[in-house]
Amino acid sequence: MKIGKLIICLLFILVWMPLTSEASVQGARQSPDVKIGLWEKQSSIFVSADAPFVLLDSDTHKIIKKYDANVKLFIVFKNKQLFLNDQPIKSKNIGIELENPDADKGIEINKKSYRGSMEIRAAVSGMTVINKILLDQYLYSVVPGEMPDSWSAEALKAQAVAARTFALYSLHKHEEDGFDLCATTHCQVYTGKKAEKTNAIQAVDDTAGIVMLYNNKPIYAPFHTTSGGYTENSEDVWGTYLPYLRSVLDDDAQAPNHHWQLDITPLEIQRKLAAVGHPIGNLQAIELSPLQKPGQNAADRTTTGRIKTMSFIGDKDIVRLTGNQVRNIFSLKSTRFDISMIVPVDKKIDVPLGDYYKKEIKVDLPPYQEKNFITDTENIRRIHGRTGEIISFSGFGWGHGLGMSQWGAKAMAEKFAVNKNGDFKDILNHYYKNIEIKKIY
Structure with missing residues (x-):
């Protein structure tokens, strides 16, 4: 019996070993959560939601209070303490969640609506507001902010994969700040639900879990508006050689800033x-x-x-x-x-x-x-x-010239639409060399 159990255990380990031996992100079977730092060093913030929501203590997970939809709260940090509608509260860190999570509803922070949940962390310098959200829902806002929603589907899909890969590569950029990515150009511009567009959401969904890998890890996947005819080698721009960022010919003549x-x-x-x-x-x-x-x-x-x-x-x-x-x-x-x-x-x-x-x-x-x-x-x-x-x-050209030229991607996608030959993977393989394009969740 003992030998039989040992064999079963070994078989179980062998089945799951390929999943756990890869980069941690590749072990995910659904879109992973990411933490986005929206604001730092805030002395006051407004909070609301378009559905019933709850405030809870982030450290103990105990509910502080439940609120109806559209109730507005004013949270202030002063004298090293949090105040909720002018009343002091004991909690040092506050969580905000929808009572019944709904993909179409959002939590409002400073008059901007966001998917997912929120955490407000108090420190000596002020409050930090963090949005915990599924990676692909984060991309719903990022992709249309980087590329016009009216562009061809294959160009939008290429942008979605590049943005997803860039986000996964950059996850530890703000680790010391208590979140994964910021909401500015230092990472990728993220402004919440208001920025979302139908075609961009479709591009994210159509490429769900697809990223670019090199040596089984997400690549550093920069992109820029237009190259002016040629993209650049990484070492010639930022001094570091990356085998997948090589100079290529770029057809971006239609770009306004060619x-x-x-x-x-x-x-x-x-x-x-x-x-x-x-x-x-x-x-x-x-x-x-x-x-x-x-x-x-x-x-x-x-x-x-x-x-x-x-x-x-x-x-x-x-x-x-x-x-x-x-x-x-x-x-x-x-x-x-x-x-x-x-x-x-x-x-x-x-x-x-x-x-x-x-x-x-x-x-x-x-x-x-x-x-x-x-x-x-x-x-x-x-x-x-x-x-x-x-x-x-x-x-x-406009931009640093590394990686994907967005106007070049647009031109390639439009040719694919006419010739009925080619897709977003061809765009990515043109601008990023020696990569593997793989669905990891």
Whole structure:
């Protein structure tokens, strides 16, 4: 009998071993819960719900009180204590749950409605509001915030899988804060039920549990608006080599920001540099190699042309900045750009008439692009110094250029719809290399 029981136990272990030996997230058989930090350091919050709800002590799980739908509560934290409608309560952490969970109903926090349940944690710095919600219900709000709900179904599905994978990869980002993910761009923008859209919800449901894996773990799955023709290698943007983030050709020509331009004066450049701690004085020149075709760019650019470093030369100092620093300082859409000096021309000239007279003639010639002076390096773009001179940034794409280009995904999905050949997995395999696309719950 003992041998028989031992055999049964061994068989049970062998059956379940494949499930428990994989990454923990792969052991899930339904959408896992995630904790989203909505607000931190709050001194007061409004609470309500569109269905009957209960307040409970999060530490003891005892119900504090039950409330009818649409009852409004005001919770304040002061003098190291929580107050509920001006009455002190003993609980340090409060839970908020619907009395009968309903997918169509929500809990309202500060006039925004959210699925799932809530926890309010009090600390010295104030209250932290945490939304506990199923991962896929969280994505109902995230996906339409990242991609228009009117776009093709396969593009929305690709976005849903990328957002789900990104969330699973990032689960421990805010572990020290007591939750998994925040509700801002630091993780993914999450604003609750109001942001939800029908087609995005369908895309999330159609791809339920599907993620991108590398070495059996969720990948870091960034995405961006548009690449400007080519996505980027991870090490050329953030310095870390990831085998699944490789540069690929991107058909995003229909994107509004496939090509963009920003004109700025030398004085504005000086002021913006000084504002971030780089007082270079009067701008004399900018050092940057010309933007070339992919594979032909100089050492200060990536192979696709995104800027690694560039220098601003003033009469007091020279500052060398990374492409990302330049993008942030001057609010550029991407780091794949070139610059040119646009010099105004005189609007009138004097024409001699004989030996003693001249006539003033108005002209309407357009500004012209200043050609590089003969210098020690062809990369030096000198400032001419004429009144009205501008520096024109001419760039491509919007975003960091890593992973999926959303406008490129849109173009691929539209082709699939016409050709009846291809789906969201083809989109993902184009932008993320050497991955496994797998349903894990």
